[in-house]
Amino acid sequence: MKLEFWFEFASTYSYLTAMRLPDEAAKRGIEVTWRPFLLGPIFAAQGLETTPFLVYPMKGRYLLRDMDRRARALGLEFYLPDTFPQNGLLAARVATAALPDPAGMRFCQNVYQAEFAHGQTIADPDVVARCAKDAGLDAEILDRAQTDPVKQALRATTEEALSRGIFGAPSFTVGDELFWGDDRLEDAFDWAAKHG
Amino acid sequence: MKLEFWFEFASTYSYLTAMRLPDEAAKRGIEVTWRPFLLGPIFAAQGLETTPFLVYPMKGRYLLRDMDRRARALGLEFYLPDTFPQNGLLAARVATAALPDPAGMRFCQNVYQAEFAHGQTIADPDVVARCAKDAGLDAEILDRAQTDPVKQALRATTEEALSRGIFGAPSFTVGDELFWGDDRLEDAFDWAAKHG
Numbered sequence: 232m233k234l235e236f237w238f239e240f241a242s243t244y245s246y247l248t249a250m251r252l253p254d255e256a257a258k259r260g261i262e263v264t265w266r267p268f269l270l271g272p273i274f275a276a277q278g279l280e281t282t283p284f285l286v287y288p289m290k291g292r293y294l295l296r297d298m299d300r301r302a303r304a305l306g307l308e309f310y311l312p313d314t315f316p317q318n319g320l321l322a323a324r325v326a327t328a329a330l331p332d333p334a335g336m337r338f339c340q341n342v343y344q345a346e347f348a349h350g351q352t353i354a355d356p357d358v359v360a361r362c363a364k365d366a367g368l369d370a371e372i373l374d375r376a377q378t379d380p381v382k383q384a385l386r387a388t389t390e391e392a393l394s395r396g397i398f399g400a401p402s403f404t405v406g407d408e409l410f411w412g413d414d415r416l417e418d419a420f421d422w423a424a425k426h427g
Numbered sequence: 428m429k430l431e432f433w434f435e436f437a438s439t440y441s442y443l444t445a446m447r448l449p450d451e452a453a454k455r456g457i458e459v460t461w462r463p464f465l466l467g468p469i470f471a472a473q474g475l476e477t478t479p480f481l482v483y484p485m486k487g488r489y490l491l492r493d494m495d496r497r498a499r500a501l502g503l504e505f506y507l508p509d510t511f512p513q514n515g516l517l518a519a520r521v522a523t524a525a526l527p528d529p530a531g532m533r534f535c536q537n538v539y540q541a542e543f544a545h546g547q548t549i550a551d552p553d554v555v556a557r558c559a560k561d562a563g564l565d566a567e568i569l570d571r572a573q574t575d576p577v578k579q580a581l582r583a584t585t586e587e588a589l590s591r592g593i594f595g596a597p598s599f600t601v602g603d604e605l606f607w608g609d610d611r612l613e614d615a616f617d618w619a620a621k622h623g
Contacts, residue, residue: 277483287473289594293607300614398485411489414610418496 232427234263234419235404237392238339239270240319240326240353241282242400243298243311246343247413249401250307253336255416261423265336267326268389269319270400276393282316283399301413308348317346318354324376325359327385329368337366428623430459430615431600433588434535435466436515436522436549437478438596439494439507442539443609445597446503449532451612457619461532463522464585465515466596472589478512497609504544513542514550520572521555523581525564533562 236252238245256263274281284291295311302309322342329335341362345351351358356373363372375381392402396409403410403419405426410419432448434441452459470477480487491507498505518538525531537558541547547554552569559568571577588598592605599606599615601622606615 277485279483287475287594289473289592293592293594293605296605297607297611396485396489398483398489409489409492411493415493 234423237402239400240322241316244413245401246347267323268392310350312350328376328381334367430619433598435596436518437512440609441597442543463519464588506546508546524572524577530563
């Protein structure tokens with residue numbers, strides 16, 4: 232069965248998944264659909280004004296340490312941008328417009344690296360444009376990303392996430408089965424392999 | 428370096444750890460200190476009135492499903508008691524009085540099984556007394572658990588947890604390094620082995 236990867240560009244742990252997912256999925260022969268969505272409306276539906284990193288400072292401090300350890304274990308740099316969480320709306324629209332083309336996947340990885348390896352501001356159109364260019368996407372992708380059909384598609388994905396019980400990122404679905412967190416990727420793979 | 432296992436009897440994921448920890452630690456030759464504490468004051472310090480399971484229903488529904496999957500994978504039964512979260516104060520006092528005797532560890536496992544495998548009420552002194560008896564503890568342990576030195580010791584452990592940045596259960600510490608969640612037990616073991 233296909234695995235769906237639900238991610239938001241502001242999400243730290245989604246960065247870990249985005250970087251390791253293509254290789255891990257290929258190793259296991261599991262087909263993955265990348266589903267960019269927005270956490271803002273999902274948090275709002277739970278009465279959260281922002282990321283739990285900020286709502287619960289004790290937990291937030293720990294999560295940064297945990298992120299740092301896990302990024303290091305994967306050979307990834309991790310740097311929390313000065314502005315956190317970042318506004319990933321433009322990046323999510325570009326990803327929506329570009330996927331499922333493999334260049335769209337590379338774009339997502341570029342955005343995560345700009346944000347969490349280099350501490351750049353992904354709300355900046357210049358940063359997003361460079362991530363798109365480096366991924367091999369056309370120059371007009373940013374304009375296309377701001378058209379109504381793309382905006383509407385991203386809203387629909389976010390509504391679908393909510394309706395499928397998704398409350399955080401990264402999440403994985405295999406049919407109706409939901410997994411939450413980069414540390415559940417292996418469980419999700421096992422589920423997909425067993426119920427494929 | 429020694430690993431400290433911080434747990435609360437109301438905590439679902441602590442059940443998973445309590446049941447698998449002795450074998451896993453023995454396999455790796457890592458010495459473990461069991462530290463029962465109370466989550467109530469820890470949640471209150473974060474502005475949480477109760478467990479996140481109840482504060483965030485979408486997340487709570489998912490966590491139950493995740494617990495069920497992970498318990499099954501470990502060969503454990505999992506049943507959420509009708510009253511949740513349960514009041515684990517008496518059990519935590521008995522554990523405080525009985526540990527570090529190995530019978531104290533068995534008592535903790537018995538309490539978790541009564542609660543999450545059999546759905547019993549661990550606030551009930553009869554349930555706690557049977558868990559103590561089955562663990563080989565003296566009949567007078569319940570009385571001793573209600574004396575001032577034991578009550579004070581449990582309060583001190585809870586204050587120590589808070590001062591060490593612990594915000595949930597299960598948690599593991601290796602010196603100043605903190606790990607949170609049953610799914611970080613292996614990371615904690617690795618840290619203990621590397622910095623031992």
